Amino acid sequence: MQPDRSPKLPTSRSLKLALIGTAAGAFSGLFGVGGGTVMVPLLVLWLGYGAREATGTSLAAIVFIAGYAAATQGVYGNVHVLDAILMGVPAIGGVLIGTWLQQRLPTRSISLLFAAVLVASAVELLSQ
Amino acid sequence: MIAAIAIGVCAGVVAGLLGVGGGVLFVPGLVIFLGLGQHQAEATSLLAIVPVAVVGTFKQDGYGNVRRHDALLMGLLSVAGAAAGVALANALSGELLRVGFAALMVIVAIQLVRKAVSEPAESSPLSASGKHPGTK
Numbered sequence: 001m002q003p004d005r006s007p008k009l010p011t012s013r014s015l016k017l018a019l020i021g022t023a024a025g026a027f028s029g030l031f032g033v034g035g036g037t038v039m040v041p042l043l044v045l046w047l048g049y050g051a052r053e054a055t056g057t058s059l060a061a062i063v064f065i066a067g068y069a070a071a072t073q074g075v076y077g078n079v080h081v082l083d084a085i086l087m088g089v090p091a092i093g094g095v096l097i098g099t100w101l102q103q104r105l106p107t108r109s110i111s112l113l114f115a116a117v118l119v120a121s122a123v124e125l126l127s128q
Numbered sequence: 129m130i131a132a133i134a135i136g137v138c139a140g141v142v143a144g145l146l147g148v149g150g151g152v153l154f155v156p157g158l159v160i161f162l163g164l165g166q167h168q169a170e171a172t173s174l175l176a177i178v179p180v181a182v183v184g185t186f187k188q189d190g191y192g193n194v195r196r197h198d199a200l201l202m203g204l205l206s207v208a209g210a211a212a213g214v215a216l217a218n219a220l221s222g223e224l225l226r227v228g229f230a231a232l233m234v235i236v237a238i239q240l241v242r243k244a245v246s247e248p249a250e251s252s253p254l255s256a257s258g259k260h261p262g263t264k
Contacts, residue, residue, distance in 0.1 A: 094140020
């Protein structure tokens with residue numbers, strides 16, 4: 001468990017967190033992702049987070065962010081609930097494997113591999 | 129159906145490993161393998177992300193990687209941004225949104241490569257068994 005290192009939060013720090021949350025929310029709503037892409041680097045660069053803490057903390061914020069954005073998309077009638085369950089539930093097993101591996105593997109080579117997968121998927125997406 | 133489950137597992141592993149990537153794989157997976165439109169894929173991805181992030185958060189908290197106060201503040205204050213982002217997405221055409229998403233994927237890829245290249249090679253933190261010195 002993380003000891004609370006900042007009992008008296010400076011306002012500027014809270015403001016930074018609010019701005020990061022807002023930016024991540026907009027990004028999440030626009031693209032249908034969690035917003036970790038925005039939060040992780042900002043937490044590292046702006047608030048001096050370590051990589052693992054930034055990852056863990058952004059994941060917790062994503063619960064709220066994706067929840068808000070999914071509910072709003074639901075109002076527009078865009079959510080396919082069955083597909084979300086078919087993907088989301090097996091993904092929980094995937095996350096358990098992934099977080100277990102994260103503590104044991106150097107993430108460097110995995111980042112490179114994932115980058116290649118992303119570029120290939122982007123090309124495939126555009127060819128649809 | 130099997131494709132959806134496979135995408136789910138793969139996206140989950142990546143999300144757990146890198147903290148990003150659930151949605152970045154859910155959306156193209158839904159478009160390419162399940163034939164959803166870009167708007168539907170994004171909306172469905174958002175719902176699928178929620179249970180994944182809940183479980184991932186509990187695991188990460190167990191490893192001591194979650195600063196709870198900061199996460200709560202960011203999460204609660206994201207509501208206006210999220211509403212604005214969804215409204216904007218629904219105002220754009222599916223095609224434009226898809227091009228934007230492909231660009232996002234390339235940016236995430238570049239970010240990952242830059243990080244991997246700039247970081248010194250990490251040694252495996254296994255010996256610390258869950259208690260690792262914060263990266264760098």
